[in-house]
Amino acid sequence: MKVNIVYKCNKLLLLNRSLKSNKGITLAELIIFTCLIFVILTLAYSIYLFGIQGYINNVSSIENQSNLRIAMEHITYHIRRSKKVSVREHSLLIGDESYSLSNNILMNKNNQLAMGISEFFYDKVSPSLIYVRISSIPDEKQQKFSLEAYFYIKN
Secondary structure (H helix, E strand, O other): OHHHHHHHHHHHHHHHHHHHHOOOOOHHHHHHHHHHHHHHHHHHHHHHHHHHHHHHHHHHHHHHHHHHHHHHHHHHHHHHOOOOEEEOOOOEEEOOEEEEEEOOEEEEOOEEEEEOEEEEEEEEEEOOEEEEEEEEOOOOOOOOOEEEEEEEOOO
């Protein structure tokens, strides 16, 4: 009988231990798990934001460069086809086209040609040579893009 009681006591102890191990997670384990998930989500979100910011900066830079190229191509097209180019104080006259800068917008007659332009400089170096420089407004990284060209005028 004594052996039977010891056996039953051992069986109860084993049963009690197995019940304790299947109890679930403790508060400390829950807090550690929550902190790890929070750190992982924060890192993922910061990587995502870094990628979005890089994309926005690249789009802004490409847009500034594109505006400059469009403006310079338009001016080049008209200078190459015109025999009459004159420089006035606030505008460049090419045949019947006029170009001027107004509030960071390069105007062709009364139409917008390009936006985001900080500088539109032109000079008649000689009677047959024209210099044109167009610069964009600085972007978020303070980069300023410029295009410049010399044009010989047909006589």
